[in-house]
Amino acid sequence: MASLDISSIKRDFPILSRKIRENNRLVYLDSGATSQKPNSVLDAERDFYTQHNAAAHRGAHQLAEEATELYEGAREKVASFIGADVDEVIFTKSATESINAIAYSMGNAQSGSRFHISRGDRIVVSEMEHHANLIPWQELARRTGAELVWFKVTDDGRLDLTNLSELINSRTKIVALTHQSNVLGTINPLEDIVKRTHEVGALFVLDACQSVPHYKVNVKSLDIDFIAFSGHKMLGPTGVGILWGRKELLDEMPPFLTGGSMIETVTMESATYLDAPKRFEAGVPNMAQAVGLGAAVDYLSAIGLDVIHSHETELTRAAISGLRTIAGLTIIGPTDMTLRGGVVSFAIEGIHPHDLGQALDSYGIAVRTGHHCAWPLMRRFKAVATTRASFYLYNDLDDVNALVDGVERARKYFVER
Amino acid sequence: MELDSLYQEVILEHYKRPLHKSLKANPTIQVQHINTSCGDEITLNLHTDGTVIQDITWDGIGCSISQASTSVVSDLVRGKSVGEAMATIDAFQAMIQSKGADTGNEDVLGDGVAFAGVAKFPARVKCALLGWMATKDAISQSQSKNER
Numbered sequence: 301m302a303s304l305d306i307s308s309i310k311r312d313f314p315i316l317s318r319k320i321r322e323n324n325r326l327v328y329l330d331s332g333a334t335s336q337k338p339n340s341v342l343d344a345e346r347d348f349y350t351q352h353n354a355a356a357h358r359g360a361h362q363l364a365e366e367a368t369e370l371y372e373g374a375r376e377k378v379a380s381f382i383g384a385d386v387d388e389v390i391f392t393k394s395a396t397e398s399i400n401a402i403a404y405s406m407g408n409a410q411s412g413s414r415f416h417i418s419r420g421d422r423i424v425v426s427e428m429e430h431h432a433n434l435i436p437w438q439e440l441a442r443r444t445g446a447e448l449v450w451f452k453v454t455d456d457g458r459l460d461l462t463n464l465s466e467l468i469n470s471r472t473k474i475v476a477l478t479h480q481s482n483v484l485g486t487i488n489p490l491e492d493i494v495k496r497t498h499e500v501g502a503l504f505v506l507d508a509c510q511s512v513p514h515y516k517v518n519v520k521s522l523d524i525d526f527i528a529f530s531g532h533k534m535l536g537p538t539g540v541g542i543l544w545g546r547k548e549l550l551d552e553m554p555p556f557l558t559g560g561s562m563i564e565t566v567t568m569e570s571a572t573y574l575d576a577p578k579r580f581e582a583g584v585p586n587m588a589q590a591v592g593l594g595a596a597v598d599y600l601s602a603i604g605l606d607v608i609h610s611h612e613t614e615l616t617r618a619a620i621s622g623l624r625t626i627a628g629l630t631i632i633g634p635t636d637m638t639l640r641g642g643v644v645s646f647a648i649e650g651i652h653p654h655d656l657g658q659a660l661d662s663y664g665i666a667v668r669t670g671h672h673c674a675w676p677l678m679r680r681f682k683a684v685a686t687t688r689a690s691f692y693l694y695n696d697l698d699d700v701n702a703l704v705d706g707v708e709r710a711r712k713y714f715v716e717r
Numbered sequence: 718m719e720l721d722s723l724y725q726e727v728i729l730e731h732y733k734r735p736l737h738k739s740l741k742a743n744p745t746i747q748v749q750h751i752n753t754s755c756g757d758e759i760t761l762n763l764h765t766d767g768t769v770i771q772d773i774t775w776d777g778i779g780c781s782i783s784q785a786s787t788s789v790v791s792d793l794v795r796g797k798s799v800g801e802a803m804a805t806i807d808a809f810q811a812m813i814q815s816k817g818a819d820t821g822n823e824d825v826l827g828d829g830v831a832f833a834g835v836a837k838f839p840a841r842v843k844c845a846l847l848g849w850m851a852t853k854d855a856i857s858q859s860q861s862k863n864e865r
Contacts, residue, residue: 321719654755654780654844655724662720670755684756684778713720714781717729 304603304611306696312338312599313694324664327702332482332510332643332690333668334532337596341535344595348588355584357561371587374594375577378542381597382527383518388550390543390577391590395509396432398528398543399476401580402505403436404556406474407443415553419445422472424502426451426459426488427680428481431673433507433528437476446473453680457484457633464496472502479511483672483688484633485616485643487511494523503549509533513600514641514692515609519544535600536593540586550576557582600693608693612642615691615700619644622704626711632686642691645672648707651714653687659710660687665702722834723841724781731785731828736792741774746859750851752843757783759848761791763855767863770794770802773852782832782841787848789828799856805829806853812836813845 310316313336320326328336348370354363356371372386379386392398409415417423423437427450441448449467452460459477468475475497480487490506497504505526511517512527513534519527526549531540545553555562555573559582564572573579600608617637623629628649634640648656657669668688671678678685689703744762751758757779764772773791777784790809794802809829812821817837821830835845 652780654757654782654841658723658838658841659720675756678756684758713724714729 304607304693306694309603309694312340314339314342316694320664320666321662324662325702327663327665327699327706329689329691329695329699329703330666330668331513331533331692331695332688334538335513335535335692336694337535337537337592338599340599341537341592341595345537345588345592348591353588356587357578358584367587370591370594371585374590374597377594377597381601382512382542382544383520384544385547387575387577388544388547390545390550390580391585392541392543392580393539393586394541395507395528395530396436396541398541399433399505399507400436401543401556402474402526402528402545402553403440405553407440408554408556410554413552413554417444417446417473420471421446422469423448424450424468424472424475424477426477427453428457428459428484428486428674428677429476429478430482430507430509431675432509433476433478433505434676437474447471451477453484453677456635457481457486459486459488461489461492464492468493468496468500468502470500472497472500474503474505476505476507478507478509479517480514480641480643481633481674481677482510482643483645483674483677483686485641485645486634487639487641489639490522490524498523510641510643514605514612516605525549531589531593531596534593535596537589540589540593543580545576547576550580553580555579555582559583561585603693611693612691612695613637613640615695615697616640616642616644618697618700619689619691619703622700623707626704626708628711628715629707632681632683643688644690645686645688647683647686648711651711653685655714656687656707656710659713660703660706663702663706663709665706667703719837723838725831725834727828727831728781728785731788732781735784735788737772737774737795738776738788738791739774740776741772744774746855746862748851748855748858750847750854752779752783752847754843755780757844757847759783759787759851761787761848761851761855763852763859765799765856765859767859768799770797770799770856773855775848775851777848779847780844782835782844783847786829786832786845787851789832790849790852793827793829794852799860802856803853806849809849810846813842 352366354367356368379389406415503525506524508529512529527544532538562582632645653669670685745765746763749760759777761775812819820833823830
């Protein structure tokens with residue numbers, strides 16, 4: 301398989317050449333939180349504003365026409381990136397909004413609708429969910445009286461599927477799971493879970509924030525019902541997320557945000573709504589951000605997700621084996637590379653992650669510390685917090701070595717001082 | 718190096734050997750404070766007769782800054798009058814939030830002046846204040862309890 305020319309990729313990302321704290325090279329290992337942006341994405345956004353800015357789907361003028369074309373063009377790019385039909389792709393402001401849109405739509409659905417949920421129904425999540433794929437379901441359960449249950453996580457950071465068929469039972473309306481844990485790096489095996497979900501007539505929602513940016517995800521071959529992911533973790537701008545759903549579901553699903561652009565007819569008393577995707581895109585859309593995301597998709601596609609994934613696998617393997625040589629360090633999550641992505645969480649005896657992160661920052665290394673918006677998972681591993689390094693296409697083995705050396709240096713600073 | 722201005726020897730000393738880190742029973746007031754951005758938490762027991770801080774004991778988990786800082790405040794305000802304790806806490810808070818302009822008065826803050834360097838790290842100000850705000854909260858609650 302072709303390998304990546306990292307030095308040429310690094311040149312595409314202006315921020316990677318800046319210096320951090322006392323003239324250190326920036327070693328950016330926090331792409332799991334947000335990725336950096338290549339020039340082509342920045343240029344696409346700027347070009348939209350300098351050349352084509354107007355409200356899409358409105359106005360009879362040339363700019364409106366161009367803005368519409370660019371915005372809808374971005375939709376086509378995203379659709380083909382995930383193997384979806386174009387009118388199944390909805391632009392939201394974030395993955396968090398995408399998940400909330402499904403949860404609120406279900407809460408709004410009348411009795412008789414397949415989206416209707418009430419007391420006695422069941423919502424299934426897992427202990428490894430990001431708060432964005434937990435709290436919206438907690439709230440939906442609270443509002444409707446439905447029961448929230450969850451898959452446990454094993455000691456080595458995998459989903460415990462031993463009670464799959466009891467957990468997903470005939471009362472289950474929705475199963476919402478992450479594709480890849482943002483803390484553990486675990487990639488969840490979906491096939492049996494999706495099969496069981498459909499067997500009982502429930503809907504399957506995939507939180508793909510940590511997967512779509514890093515490897516090929518095809519919504520049709522996964523046979524799922526909904527997917528949510530964010531643009532800013534995949535080289536795109538902030539302020540744009542994606543909600544994809546199967547067409548026949550979207551056409552039945554009640555809208556969550558209502559207002560302009562999503563209506564068919566309006567009187568003072570009532571309104572009828574357009575079909576998806578417009579039904580779910582009330583208001584003037586985030587056009588420049590969508591266009592930027594389209595450019596990000598082009599950038600990733602030109603390099604190829606298979607190449608990116610195998611590059612990240614190599615970095616992750618090196619990071620895990622390097623970190624494991626450090627005294628008192630424990631990896632939290634799987635240590636083998638089977639079904640595992642480029643996120644590595646760890647703890648060191650005697651050093652709080654906040655202190656470790658601070659020391660690494662003083663060497664120019666940016667990592668994430670804290671509970672990673674996955675507090676229940678932290679409790680599961682009896683940790684207050686962890687330190688997390690996450691890799692992307694612009695990282696190389698020098699970055700991994702900087703991390704391993706930096707952690708060892710920090711350990712000496714705090715433990716042996 | 719900049720890191721050393723944050724992690725003063727005295728801070729690491731308090732972190733490794735924290736003072737009064739064992740909850741004493743039957744407090745006048747117990748408070749629990751959490752740093753929601755990182756999950757650090759402190760439980761703090763205050764013993765007071767309404768005029769003097771007789772004892773402050775605590776337990777908690779967190780980074781060196783939050784733990785050392787709680788150790789310092791628990792040792793510093795015990796034996797002080799309520800008014801003096803509140804003034805000390807205010808002086809510490811002013812120093813920490815001064816962005817480096819106020820380096821603190823050692824006669825007032827004791828080991829607390831070691832945290833002056835934290836003011837230059839905005840993300841760590843909350844850590845340094847965790848135990849102090851818990852102490853302030855406990856004293857305020859004990860005062861309003863007295864008034865009732």
